[in-house]
Amino acid sequence: MKFAARVENLPPYLFVGISRAIAAKKEQGIEVISFGIGDPDMPTPAPVLEALVEASRKPANHKYPETEGLPEFRARVARFYKDRFGVTLDPSTEVINLIGAKEGIAHAALCFIDPGDISISPDPAYPVYEIGTMFAGGTTHFVTLREENGYLVDFADIPTDVAKKAKTLWIKYPNNPTGAIAPLSFFDDAVRYCKEFDIALLHDAAYTEITYDGYVAPSVLQAEGAMDIAMEFHSLSKTANMTGWRVGMAAGNPEMVNALMRVKSNIDSGLSQANQEMGIAALDMSQEWFDNNNEVYRKRRDKVVSVLNEIGVPAIAPKGALYIWTPIPAGYTSAEFAQKLLDEVNVVVTPGNGYGPGGEGYIRLSLTIPDDQIDEGLRRLAQLRVDA
Ligand SMILES: Cc1ncc(COP(=O)(O)O)c(C=O)c1O
Numbered sequence: 001m002k003f004a005a006r007v008e009n010l011p012p013y014l015f016v017g018i019s020r021a022i023a024a025k026k027e028q029g030i031e032v033i034s035f036g037i038g039d040p041d042m043p044t045p046a047p048v049l050e051a052l053v054e055a056s057r058k059p060a061n062h063k064y065p066e067t068e069g070l071p072e073f074r075a076r077v078a079r080f081y082k083d084r085f086g087v088t089l090d091p092s093t094e095v096i097n098l099i100g101a102k103e104g105i106a107h108a109a110l111c112f113i114d115p116g117d118i119s120i121s122p123d124p125a126y127p128v129y130e131i132g133t134m135f136a137g138g139t140t141h142f143v144t145l146r147e148e149n150g151y152l153v154d155f156a157d158i159p160t161d162v163a164k165k166a167k168t169l170w171i172k173y174p175n176n177p178t179g180a181i182a183p184l185s186f187f188d189d190a191v192r193y194c195k196e197f198d199i200a201l202l203h204d205a206a207y208t209e210i211t212y213d214g215y216v217a218p219s220v221l222q223a224e225g226a227m228d229i230a231m232e233f234h235s236l237s238k239t240a241n242m243t244g245w246r247v248g249m250a251a252g253n254p255e256m257v258n259a260l261m262r263v264k265s266n267i268d269s270g271l272s273q274a275n276q277e278m279g280i281a282a283l284d285m286s287q288e289w290f291d292n293n294n295e296v297y298r299k300r301r302d303k304v305v306s307v308l309n310e311i312g313v314p315a316i317a318p319k320g321a322l323y324i325w326t327p328i329p330a331g332y333t334s335a336e337f338a339q340k341l342l343d344e345v346n347v348v349v350t351p352g353n354g355y356g357p358g359g360e361g362y363i364r365l366s367l368t369i370p371d372d373q374i375d376e377g378l379r380r381l382a383q384l385r386v387d388a
Pocket of ligand 1: 038099100101102103126172176204206234235236237238243246247248
């Protein structure tokens with residue numbers, strides 16, 4: 001059998017290796033504590049589950065959904081944008097439902113990238129930006145995110161000949177894996193830059209609602225002129241503990257939204273309507289619920305940072321997202337240090353180079369495991385001897 005090069009050349013998905021390492025330890029009777037994948041341990045809120053039960057009984061929801069999503073879902077997303085960001089959207093043309101943000105992110109490449117085209121992506125980054133581009137036959141030009149620059153994309157780092165050819169630019173703040181945040185002025189710069197070079201600006205906003213210490217993250221669509229050139233990807237996965245229900249959405253320039261709808265309508269038939277009703281219920285949860293959910297992560301963040309600092313790992317508390325991204329002690333590669341944690345104290349972390357070469361020298365710890373496991377993981381980490 002002859003497989004396509006896009007499959008033959010596919011690197012293993014980052015977390016497959018981590019799951020294997022956990023399984024191998026389990027076979028030896030060792031229970032590892034995993035700070036690996038970012039998958040909320042807390043349950044989907046009860047009103048959201050109740051919405052599913054009710055929605056599942058409606059015969060209209062037993063049928064194919066419309067690719068773009070229920071009008072009620074899109075209207076609720078538009079209201080979220082108005083209330084949260086002060087951005088006015090036409091729900092019929094500027095919002096689309098997604099089967100999780102990942103699906104939309106991967107398919108977005110098919111809207112813009114032809115074989116040989118260039119996409120610009122940060123490094124380190126969520127791997128799907130590059131893979132989507134590769135599936136569409138394009139190549140990715142990586143811009144290294146530098147700690148001293150607050151992990152913001154420095155547009156001056158992109159060669160002009162690359163910018164002239166590029167079709168898309170990916171950004172995401174609050175950032176995975178670095179936890180970095182971006183001020184609205186950065187989004188203004190990104191919009192100006194993309195307009196100058198006629199590049200579609202794609203912002204992955206999966207973590208805008210997971211922030212700490214009073215920080216409120218902006219949407220790229222708040223930037224001057226963003227609706228001319230930008231599309232933003234959102235997700236209820238992390239925001240409302242709903243990774244299993246696959247509720248995401250994209251919003252922005254109507255031609256970009258329409259292109260995504262046309263691509264998707266030829267590939268999938270949209271998210272089940274019952275799950276979209278869950279999405280409406282999630283967006284209806286009170287601010288207090290979201291604040292309390294984030295407060296659990298904030299407490300975990302502070303505990304993890306404090307223990308890492310005690311053992312000589314210079315972690316800094318991020319203002320957003322679900323991860324501690326930290327440089328590792330000198331003398332180790334990311335993979336070596338992650339292996340050391342697994343071998344010596346049975347703790348799993350994600351090696352930074354899994355997010356691209358710019359992540360070398362870092363590890364990522366996810367805050368999405370129950371408090372008792374966090375405590376046990378930290379107890380183990382505190383026993384670690386770090387001799388550089
Ligand atoms: C930066 C980023 N974007 C998108 C996603 C995917 O979100 P969803 O579950 O909605 O597909 C993730 C999930 O880890 C993520 O970290």
